[in-house]
Amino acid sequence: MQLYGLPPGPCSSKKHYSSVQLPLMEQIQQTLARVIHDLFDVDMQPVLTRPDPQFGDYATNVALQLAGHLKGNPRDIASQVAEALKEQTAEDIKDVDVAGPGFINITLSDSLLAAQVHEAPTHKPQTYAGQKVVAEYSDPNPFKVLHAGHFYTSVVGYALSNIMAAAGATVHRVNFGGDVGLHVGKTMWAMLRDLGGEYPEKLADIPEHERAAWMTKAYIAGTAAYEEDETAKAEIITLNKQVYTLFETNDHDSPFAHIYWTCRQWSYDYFNAFYERIGTPFEKYYPESEVAGLGLRTVREQLAKGVFKESDGAVVFEGESYGLHTRVFINSHGIPTYEAKDVGLIMRKHEDYHFDRSVIITGNEQEQYMAVVLKAVEQFAPELASATTHFTHGLVKLKGGVKMSSRKGNILRALDVLNAAHAANKQATGREDDEQAVLGAIKYAFLKQRLGPDLIYDPEESVSLEGNSGPYLQYAHARARSILRKAPAAASELHDFDASERMLAVKVTEYPDVLARAATEMMPHYICTYLYELAQIFNRFYENAKVVGDPREATRLTLVRTYADILKDGLGLVGIAAPDKM
RNA sequence: GCACCCGUAGCUCAGCUGGAUAGAGCGUCAGUUUGCGGUACUGAAGGUCGUAGGUUCAAAUCCUGCCGGGUGUACCA
Numbered sequence: 001m002q003l004y005g006l007p008p009g010p011c012s013s014k015k016h017y018s019s020v021q022l023p024l025m026e027q028i029q030q031t032l033a034r035v036i037h038d039l040f041d042v043d044m045q046p047v048l049t050r051p052d053p054q055f056g057d058y059a060t061n062v063a064l065q066l067a068g069h070l071k072g073n074p075r076d077i078a079s080q081v082a083e084a085l086k087e088q089t090a091e092d093i094k095d096v097d098v099a100g101p102g103f104i105n106i107t108l109s110d111s112l113l114a115a116q117v118h119e120a121p122t123h124k125p126q127t128y129a130g131q132k133v134v135a136e137y138s139d140p141n142p143f144k145v146l147h148a149g150h151f152y153t154s155v156v157g158y159a160l161s162n163i164m165a166a167a168g169a170t171v172h173r174v175n176f177g178g179d180v181g182l183h184v185g186k187t188m189w190a191m192l193r194d195l196g197g198e199y200p201e202k203l204a205d206i207p208e209h210e211r212a213a214w215m216t217k218a219y220i221a222g223t224a225a226y227e228e229d230e231t232a233k234a235e236i237i238t239l240n241k242q243v244y245t246l247f248e249t250n251d252h253d254s255p256f257a258h259i260y261w262t263c264r265q266w267s268y269d270y271f272n273a274f275y276e277r278i279g280t281p282f283e284k285y286y287p288e289s290e291v292a293g294l295g296l297r298t299v300r301e302q303l304a305k306g307v308f309k310e311s312d313g314a315v316v317f318e319g320e321s322y323g324l325h326t327r328v329f330i331n332s333h334g335i336p337t338y339e340a341k342d343v344g345l346i347m348r349k350h351e352d353y354h355f356d357r358s359v360i361i362t363g364n365e366q367e368q369y370m371a372v373v374l375k376a377v378e379q380f381a382p383e384l385a386s387a388t389t390h391f392t393h394g395l396v397k398l399k400g401g402v403k404m405s406s407r408k409g410n411i412l413r414a415l416d417v418l419n420a421a422h423a424a425n426k427q428a429t430g431r432e433d434d435e436q437a438v439l440g441a442i443k444y445a446f447l448k449q450r451l452g453p454d455l456i457y458d459p460e461e462s463v464s465l466e467g468n469s470g471p472y473l474q475y476a477h478a479r480a481r482s483i484l485r486k487a488p489a490a491a492s493e494l495h496d497f498d499a500s501e502r503m504l505a506v507k508v509t510e511y512p513d514v515l516a517r518a519a520t521e522m523m524p525h526y527i528c529t530y531l532y533e534l535a536q537i538f539n540r541f542y543e544n545a546k547v548v549g550d551p552r553e554a555t556r557l558t559l560v561r562t563y564a565d566i567l568k569d570g571l572g573l574v575g576i577a578a579p580d581k582m
Numbered sequence: 583g584c585a586c587c588c589g590u591a592g593c594u595c596a597g598c599u600g601g602a603u604a605g606a607g608c609g610u611c612a613g614u615u616u617g618c619g620g621u622a623c624u625g626a627a628g629g630u631c632g633u634a635g636g637u638u639c640a641a642a643u644c645c646u647g648c649c650g651g652g653u654g655u656a657c658c659a
Binding site: 364 | 584585586587588589593594595596597599600601602603606607608614615617618619620621622623624638639640652653654655656657658659
């Protein structure tokens with residue numbers, strides 16, 4: 001995979017980078033590619049990296065790779081490339097050195113670096129230019145509690161959506177969840193038992209703030225009864241069917257219907273309150289009931305065409321020939337399972353948005369499940385399957401590790417995470433209800449780690465104002481703004497840099513590269529890591545360099561402003577507020 | 583059993599489009615500092631990158647075996 005690849009352009013004698021629109025890195029790559037082509041008649045896409053600052057601003061190992069092809073001495077090849085590159089870029093590149101086994105290190109001129117600094121906060125590589133993207137994530141089920149995983153996946157999905165949007169996509173954020181299905185039957189069963197029968201008027205006795213907890217308790221009781229009591233199990237299966245019937249007959253009036261619709265709404269209210277609180281709003285919520293019919297019809301149609309097979313009274317897709325496994329799409333009661341509903345959802349999302357790309361973000365326990373669903377869809381709608389990508393992440397665990405069991409109901413809930421963070425924050429700072437810092441802390445802790453493996457959430461570490469944390473970066477930003485408030489607003493053109501300014505300037509210009517990488521790989525943690533490194537470099541600069549009142553004040557203020565703008569922009573992309581004062 | 587994921591300092595993690603001495607944070611120890619928000623900065627100690635092979639001029643990074651952990655594997659979502 002080529003991250004920053006562009007084909008080499010037509011030959012021209014000399015390039016003036018600062019007058020060209022392309023991002024700097026790609027310009028250098030193009031020139032490098034051309035030089036290599038002219039010198040050795042080899043076409044390749046050079047990769048530029050950011051080396052240790054002692055070596056230069058950019059580095060490439062092309063000579064080492066070339067040495068293999070050409071059977072030459074890597075250092076000799078590097079020298080030839082370096083010389084040619086220097087010739088073609090005389091005004092923009094200060095130095096091209098050969099070092100070590102054959103690395104080519106590039107050091108920019110200060111004037112080119114200055115131009116890049118000015119562009120860094122606003123230049124967004126358009127990785128998804130013009131694409132219409134539907135991003136689906138969070139996916140909580142009505143009638144059930146929001147757990148830590150929903151929190152995590154909401155934060156991840158929101159950040160990824162922002163990253164794609166910054167990279168040029170129009171992103172529609174949607175949510176999906178089971179308002180029909182066995183868990184609803186289980187919850188309804190226990191709720192009816194609690195109410196003493198189908199008495200919707202008794203729902204009024206439940207105070208608003210206890211609604212979610214009451215439904216959660218019912219789900220736990222229903223699940224236990226389903227497993228332990230055969231009579232209850234049969235009743236729950238009947239209730240499950242009865243819920244589907246509500247939709248078929250458009251029943252909003254019967255007592256049973258009344259209870260169902262009221263409690264479903266309670267769930268949605270509870271979800272929306274949570275999303276509002278953590279700042280991850282959705283454009284649309286797809287209830288399973290809305291896509292179940294479409295999924296069911298589609299699977300039935302494709303059953304007739306041989307995509308699906310009947311087996312023991314159920315309709316299945318046999319994945320074995322694709323290296324997958326067999327899954328049930330319609331069960332032997334004729335009810336569509338999650339699989340069929342997901343088929344319906346993919347189709348409905350396309351009807352609604354005509355997306356170029358559909359992104360689904362879930363925990364990685366869904367990985368092989370989703371592979372089967374997408375393989376099934378590929379058989380009759382290959383264009384939908386190929387436009388869909390499933391991204392997965394790990395589980396959230398609380399440091400110290402609480403044993404989790406959904407049957408006993410002692411799962412880690414979303415609110416537990418929030419409460420633990422608030423408690424740790426109060427301990428650390430003495431502040432209560434510091435929601436902005438607490439949310440920054442949690443989100444940063446969730447996103448600073450690479451997506452994939454499980455995540456161990458440590459509340460104390462996350463709220464700490466020292467170290468690699470959200471509050472540290474929020475504070476770093478507020479501190480930079482404070483400096484700017486003290487100085488006259490005059491903006492200045494940059495010309496040259498002293499050593500510590502230059503370190504900061506070089507790091508600043510890395511921002512667009514980081515955004516490109518985060519977007520291409522769909523990995524928000526690159527942004528977090530970068531922002532932290534940037535803040536560290538800034539603090540080193542700031543330790544020795546006086547800003548306000550110094551002869552170099554104009555240059556330094558411009559750097560401080562650029563730095564603050566990047567912090568704010570980067571934190572915003574991962575969904576974290578960056579207040580000017582704390 | 584089969585499939586997928588993971589195994590890097592005491593802890594939590596970067597690094598894995600193969601390349602220059604394997605990096606952070608926390609913790610530990612030792613320092614700096616009458617300054618623009620010191621919630622900072624400097625330094626030290628700490629790693630056979632699970633293990634055994636293979637490919638390569640070059641492997642934490644790619645391939646294979648093994649060990650250890652996790653997840654999934656037909657009528658839940």
